[in-house]
Amino acid sequence: MIKILRRLYHLSNKFYFSLLGLLVKFFVNHSKEIPYDDIIVLGRGKSLNYYFKNYNKFDHIKHVVLTNFNKRDLNRKTILSLNNKIVHFILSSVEPTLSISQILKLNIGKVFYAKPIAMKSDPKTNRKLFRGNKYGVSVDYLPNSIDPYLKFCAGTGLYGIINSIENWNIKNAYLFGFDFYSSDYHGGNQHILTKERVSIFKKPKKEFLGAFHKTHYDVDKPAFLGYVSEKQNVKFLIHTLADLNKKYKNLIFLD
Structure with missing residues (x-):
């Protein structure tokens, strides 16, 4: 019975957000x-404010x-930074x-769901909430390549960087808001300290926050640097609060 109700909930979500997207x-x-040659990828760390300014x-x-932006990540002033841009999105499973x-103020490009297309047929990893349909374009899975x-x-932000470079012919990737969990989010920690996420991990808020940051920091920071090392033909121009190794010639720090 629970499975049936869950399935009905997912179908109703798909219908509602698809209809909304159609409108x-x-x-x-x-x-x-x-995109070709140059792209800006925005994460949600505090260094994102550098881009807004x-x-x-x-x-x-x-x-x-x-990458994984919600309505609280932009306001009337900061959304102006996206004027005259083509805006693409990458979404986590939420x-x-x-x-x-x-949305009505933007020029919408591609929308991606942060899972490889091979996972589309897996009930455990396929889309269930369909909120991304409200952008009015098809939501694509990431290529298997x-x-x-x-x-x-571990993080959707890094997925956004890698997908942009591998999917498109990018030579210069400008990165803002990627602090690899060494800072709060640019709008504060309220984005991750939700009752739902804390209850999932069944930990007090402080313990949950520490575990969340450590898990993602330990995984995504070395993964990013490894990717930079491999992609010598791509320039990564970044403003970050993270302590990153500066030995890579193609990793350029913006002040």
Whole structure:
């Protein structure tokens, strides 16, 4: 009975957000243009604020990827940094999304679900919430070709970086908000200290937060540096609060 109710819930979600996306499609600008050479990828660490304050320096870059952003990650002022950009999204299994009012202000590009397409047929890993459908475009799984990299990652942010470089012909990746859990989120810790997530791990908030940061920090930071080392033909231009090894010639720090 529980399985039936859960299935009905997932189907109702799919119907509701697909219908919402169909309506949004008539009012939002969509672009099929593919990024080439340069891209901006935005994580949600405190260093994201550097981009919000200096976005005019990057007017020449047309494409931006938002990794796991929800409506609290942008406000009336910071959303201006996405004007005249084609905005792509990558979503975790929870599928956080922007609000409809925010979506209506953007030029929407591609939307990705942070799982390889091979997992689409697996009931444990396929999409269940379908919130990403509200963007009015199809939500694509990640190509299987990047699966070897994803096995060494824990965070959706790093998925967004790798997918952008492997999927498109990117030579210069500008990265902001990737502090690898050495800082709070740019909007504070309220994003991860939810009752739902704490209850899942059955830990007090402080213990949960420490475990969450340690797990992702221990995995994603070395995975990122390993990827930088492998992709010598790509420049990674980053503003970060994380303590990263500066020995890589293609890892350039923005001040």
